[in-house]
Amino acid sequence: MVLVFPAIAVLISMGIYAVLTQKNMIRIIIGISIVESAIILLLGAIAYIPEGVAPILDQPYDTVVDPLPQALGLTAVVINASTTAIMLALVIKLYNRYQTLDIHEIRKLRG
Amino acid sequence: MIEIILMLLILLLVASAAIALFSKKLLNSIITLSIFSALLVIILIIFQAPDLALAEAVIAAGITTSFFIITINKTEGVK
Amino acid sequence: MQLTFLILIVLFCAAISFYRLLSGPHVLDRIAAINAIGIMLLTVLVILGSFYERALFIDVALVYGVLLFVDVLVMAKYFGSPDKTEEENQ
Amino acid sequence: MKKINFDKVFSFILVSLLGLFILRVLYSVAGEEAARFTADHYINFGVEETSAINIVTAILFDYRAFDTLGEATVIFTAASVVALLLPRHEASMLKTEFTPVVQQSIAFVLPFLWIISIFLIAYGHLSPGGGFSGGVIISAISILIIFTYGYRYMTRRFNVKKLSLIEDIGALAFLTIGLAGIIAGGTFLANSQVGIYPGTPGELLSGGLMPLSNFAVAAKVGTGLSVIFLSLARED
Amino acid sequence: MIIQDILAGFLMISGVIFFLTTAIALLRFPDFFSRMHAASKCLVGGGISIIFGLIIQEGISPLSLRLLLLIIFLLITTPVVGHALTRSAYQYGYLSEMVQDDMKDLKAGNDSND
Numbered sequence: 123m124v125l126v127f128p129a130i131a132v133l134i135s136m137g138i139y140a141v142l143t144q145k146n147m148i149r150i151i152i153g154i155s156i157v158e159s160a161i162i163l164l165l166g167a168i169a170y171i172p173e174g175v176a177p178i179l180d181q182p183y184d185t186v187v188d189p190l191p192q193a194l195g196l197t198a199v200v201i202n203a204s205t206t207a208i209m210l211a212l213v214i215k216l217y218n219r220y221q222t223l224d225i226h227e228i229r230k231l232r233g
Numbered sequence: 234m235i236e237i238i239l240m241l242l243i244l245l246l247v248a249s250a251a252i253a254l255f256s257k258k259l260l261n262s263i264i265t266l267s268i269f270s271a272l273l274v275i276i277l278i279i280f281q282a283p284d285l286a287l288a289e290a291v292i293a294a295g296i297t298t299s300f301f302i303i304t305i306n307k308t309e310g311v312k
Numbered sequence: 313m314q315l316t317f318l319i320l321i322v323l324f325c326a327a328i329s330f331y332r333l334l335s336g337p338h339v340l341d342r343i344a345a346i347n348a349i350g351i352m353l354l355t356v357l358v359i360l361g362s363f364y365e366r367a368l369f370i371d372v373a374l375v376y377g378v379l380l381f382v383d384v385l386v387m388a389k390y391f392g393s394p395d396k397t398e399e400e401n402q
Numbered sequence: 403m404k405k406i407n408f409d410k411v412f413s414f415i416l417v418s419l420l421g422l423f424i425l426r427v428l429y430s431v432a433g434e435e436a437a438r439f440t441a442d443h444y445i446n447f448g449v450e451e452t453s454a455i456n457i458v459t460a461i462l463f464d465y466r467a468f469d470t471l472g473e474a475t476v477i478f479t480a481a482s483v484v485a486l487l488l489p490r491h492e493a494s495m496l497k498t499e500f501t502p503v504v505q506q507s508i509a510f511v512l513p514f515l516w517i518i519s520i521f522l523i524a525y526g527h528l529s530p531g532g533g534f535s536g537g538v539i540i541s542a543i544s545i546l547i548i549f550t551y552g553y554r555y556m557t558r559r560f561n562v563k564k565l566s567l568i569e570d571i572g573a574l575a576f577l578t579i580g581l582a583g584i585i586a587g588g589t590f591l592a593n594s595q596v597g598i599y600p601g602t603p604g605e606l607l608s609g610g611l612m613p614l615s616n617f618a619v620a621a622k623v624g625t626g627l628s629v630i631f632l633s634l635a636r637e638d
Numbered sequence: 639m640i641i642q643d644i645l646a647g648f649l650m651i652s653g654v655i656f657f658l659t660t661a662i663a664l665l666r667f668p669d670f671f672s673r674m675h676a677a678s679k680c681l682v683g684g685g686i687s688i689i690f691g692l693i694i695q696e697g698i699s700p701l702s703l704r705l706l707l708l709i710i711f712l713l714i715t716t717p718v719v720g721h722a723l724t725r726s727a728y729q730y731g732y733l734s735e736m737v738q739d740d741m742k743d744l745k746a747g748n749d750s751n752d
Contacts (some may be wrong), residue, residue, distance in 0.1 A: 235316065237320070238316065238319055238320060238323065239382040241320070241327070242323070245323075245326070245327065245330070245370060248330065249330075249333075252333070252334060255368065258339070260339050261339060261342060264339065264343060264387065265328055265333065265342075265346075265349075267344055267380075267383055268333070268344065268349055268350070268353075269315055271349075271350060271353045271376065271380075274353075274357070274372065274376060275353060275356055275357060275360070278357060278360055278361075278369060278372060279360070279392060280349075283325055283369055283371075283372055286372050286377060287371065287372050290372060290375055290376040290379060294341055294374065294376065294379050294380070295379030295383060297383055298383050298386065298387075299382070299383075299386050302386055302387065302390050305390075306390060
């Protein structure tokens, strides 16, 4: 449990750095999806308490982890897939229009 | 004992994220993203969140890779 | 106790296979490494399910095995296409 | 002499400051022993209130089912936008075929996938899974069919209009199940207040309207993601 | 009981040896086809040995039935993946000088790739 929160911070920072500096659009989408995965890891980590069991109570347990962040994370996972699909469709559309994947080139060609 | 496994998994997770973000070729990044999701699934299992792990395994390790690969194939075959 | 040692050794094997993922000369080598790492991680999931003694965790391993199969098949299909140029796009 | 890219240096400094800020926030969140009022209520009374063992499914389809409705709307919107946006031209990887060994083996694997998806949907209130995971596995089946037997084979069986019809039926079924809560005198999407066969917790036929909602959401998610993938891979 | 433990331990250790073989083959072999030759067989062996060891240690329970399902699935899919991957590497033309190409005449004879 010691390394989890620094790892989450490092993952979010790396994803945003990739979004800021990379030129290829698909690579920017990869950065965004890594940030989303880090947030899912955060939702899993703040629900965990030591020696807790999973919230599926087929018999009475003493300590159970928090089920609410897990439900929210389940919502987040499905929405990630939808947004990724929409972004990829936009990339295909932009490539058909401008014949390039470089975002600086597209910014120059516009107008 | 499970702490050591968790630390090893998190190191591998950060390493695979670094490969996925800063690799030279685009296809390597997309391929490595599936391993990133698999490591995330194991960490979520250790955190006792089987529902979240199942959704992550289904969507991020399975469907998203096909989306990315068909996008790459469509954006290079136009010329 | 012995199961955690088993998980450590299998994870160590996966970490060795990361070398091929990091520096394969071609993308196909990396896909082979991904297949290997994926099945090792599947085994780790199975051992974890047996370690916590809950049959629910095996479901996750089953589903992950299915989707690893779909994944690697899609990657293999991408390289089987005939009019593939030598250089990949950057 | 390499030119220093000041843009990259500036973003690196900015991003590292952001990482330190996130780390500080995370430690302040996780440091205190947070009082878990809602979690304690869900854990202690969730099984007898909703008669579903899996508390996460109980939250998704009973306590906070309105969130699930919004999520289903997001998938619906995504499918519409992707189908509207994409032009028609073919992907070159779909022209090739696998060898007959692979095709025959996939014919073995497909019933296995159907069994897994229906197991996950039907046991959604007893084990991990539920409507979303089972639905996504249904869309994985369609992806496997497209990649193995070609786009034409898939659209001869199920074209986009038929899949969209199934998606609409799923959404309407979920809304109708929600209206049952109002008819029974409760609020919208209140499954446990309806009181239709709550059953004993732990059996397959229990949980009131929760398995029906699972099937509706699974039809919606599976066909929605299938429509998204069919639009991405569309050829003329 | 002791026999059960010994058998399970033997199977698990053999599975780990299979996995180590896979990792070393991926690390050291010079060619893609030799790497796949080692990897596809030893992966099936390693996975099945470890899961079978877990079944023997567990006895008959819901957990072991699901593990049996997983074994059947691994036996079907992993050779298929190896076959498809190697086949597409051959079609891509990723051959080194060491490989003797026996399928060249076959490929020139009929261009339908069956």
